[in-house]
Amino acid sequence: MTKLRAGIVGAGIAGASCAGTLAAAGWEVDVFDKARGAGGRLSTRRFEQGWATLGTPFVSAKRDPFRSQLRDWVRQGWVSAVRGNIWQGRATISWAEAQLQNHYCPTIEPSQLVRKLLGSARLHTGHRVAALKPRTLVLDDGRELGDFDCVICSVPAPQAIPMLDALPLLRERLAEVRYRPIWSFLMRWDGGPAADVIKFDDHLLNLAVRQPSGGPGLWSVYATHEFSETYLEASEMEASNRAASALMGLLGLPWPVEIEASHLWRYARPENPVGGFWVGDRENRVALIGDGIAGVGVERAWESGLRLAQAILQSKEELAL
Ligand SMILES: Cc1cc2nc3c(=O)[nH]c(=O)nc-3n(C[C@H](O)[C@H](O)[C@H](O)COP(=O)(O)OP(=O)(O)OC[C@H]3O[C@@H](n4cnc5c(N)ncnc54)[C@H](O)[C@@H]3O)c2cc1C
Incomplete structure (x- = not known):
């Protein structure tokens, strides 16, 4: 047939x-x-030391059938529950306070997760x-x-x-259907809060997530929609430099951060699906x-x-x- x-x-x-x-x-x-x-918005960047994501950092399930898909991925060892310290404002807070307790992150390259599907x-x-x-x-x-x-x-x-x-x-x-953009960056720095996730209470930066496999001090940094709309037509260098200086101010870092990569997700999140x-x-x-x-x-x-x-x-x- x-x-x-x-x-x-x-x-x-x-x-x-x-x-x-x-x-x-x-x-x-x-x-x-x-x-x-x-992978699409779950794609990754490869480095000599490993990989890092400029896209989706977390996966969460509100209901079946995705809940059982996620359980299966946990069993396969492809994702694991997010653990560690979250730093928000000037304090370390719990996952529940940050509303991240049901969040998982890929332990294999997210693009490989999609490839397996x-x-x-x-x-x-x-x-x-x-x-x-x-x-x-x-x-x-x-x-x-x-x-x-x-x-x-x-x-x-x-x-x-x-x-x-x-x-x-x-x-x-x-x-x-309208989408809002997100600029994201891979940045490396020494010092700063002893945390795995940083939630910024800021109009320029939204979130930073430590990248475990890209060598020491590597973070994915996500700008707010407002920042991303302001810098929609800016060059990578201009947007990265602005984000890096905002980050140094927010974390009080004494040394400049290294900018390793950047990406503008022009269509990051639909507003009215x-x-x-x-x-x-x-x-x-x-x-x-x-x-x-x-x-x-x-x-x-x-x-x-x-x-x-x-x-x-x-x-x-x-x-x-
Ligand atoms: C920075 C960022 C952070 C996010 N954080 C989270 C999070 O923490 N948790 C969460 O659940 N969601 C998050 N999201 C949202 C989530 O990533 C998306 O909702 C989801 O991945 C959308 O999947 P999709 O298959 O619909 O689209 P996409 O992943 O965009 O897939 C579309 C594919 O189509 C391809 N394509 C486009 N045009 C063409 C063409 N002309 N010809 C051939 N191929 C084409 C693209 O290359 C892409 O691979 C985030 C998104 C971004 C950008």
């Missing part, structure tokens, strides 16, 4: 959970991502999709990949909209998933991919979206 085929745009957590679920049910699944690897789906990195058409993906080099039984798009709404000229009903559903887990254009066999639909966070994005895959598989009609 010929296998059913899905083409998925985006190998973030939403695309990967959808792809892995369909592949496990016997579908032939091809996932296309413009980046060099899987893909299962037997085929991942095509360095493939930027320019447009979606009924049952067809168009790559930016003009190649048309057709004959899919189902095409699924998991990229942030503002990046999906230009791909949807041939699917105006879906494009309209995304029209109102569509709602539900996925939206579909049944006639054209195209569906949209991801946090722009289901709401911000790894849990919601993961579940949106899972729910769409389950809807496809459980549908009484063949392939009804």
Whole structure:
């Protein structure tokens, strides 16, 4: 029997959970991502000494089914509960006070966690999709990949909209979704609070998380949305220098911090997601998933991919979206 085929745009957590679920049910699944690897906002930077994240630092589960997925990852040794000291303002506080008691962090590279979710789906990195058409993906080099039984798009709404000229009903559903940006930095410094997480009570910086595998004194530092909007069009150097001087002031550091990397997540968090887990254009066999639909966070994005895959598989009609 010929296998059913899905083409998925985006190998973030939403695309990967959808792809892995369909592949496990016997579908032939091809996932296309413009980046060099899987992960999306869970991707990592590699160093000589190890890896560090400029994206999502924590994963948490409010309910099943993600709660049991997280338990499984804990059993596999891929994530562990966040422990250690949190420094907020001028004091060390507990995880409960910081509302981080249900937070986990990956012990393997977060991008590998996403890679594992893909299962037997085929991942095509360095493939930027320019447009979606009924049952067809168009790559930016003009190649048309057709004959899919189902095409699924998991990229942030503002990046999906230009791909949807041939699917105006879906494009309209995304029209109102707005994202806020986050500048994040990898910085190394000596001294400062003896903590693993720093929560800033500040309008420029939001959070810093110690990176265990990138050598001593390496931290991921996350700016606030306000900072990120102010420096949206700034160069990496300008944004990094401003963040570093804010950090030195807040922590009272005597020595300059080293800035090792920076990244602007232009579409970091959706403010007003569509709602539900996925939206579909049944006639054209195209569906949209991801946090722009289901709401911000790894849990919601993961579940949106899972729910769409389950809807496809459980549908009484063949392939009804
Ligand atoms: C700095 C930061 C910190 C965060 N902290 C947390 C946290 O602590 N806890 C939490 O739960 N959530 C956090 N989030 C939010 C969380 O990361 C996201 O909600 C979730 O990862 C979204 O997953 P996704 O699969 O929907 O999208 P993405 O991860 O963005 O995946 C989309 C994929 O599509 C690809 N793509 C885009 N355009 C194209 C194209 N044209 N062709 C091919 N591929 C394309 C991208 O490369 C990407 O891999 C954070 C986000 C950021 C940015």
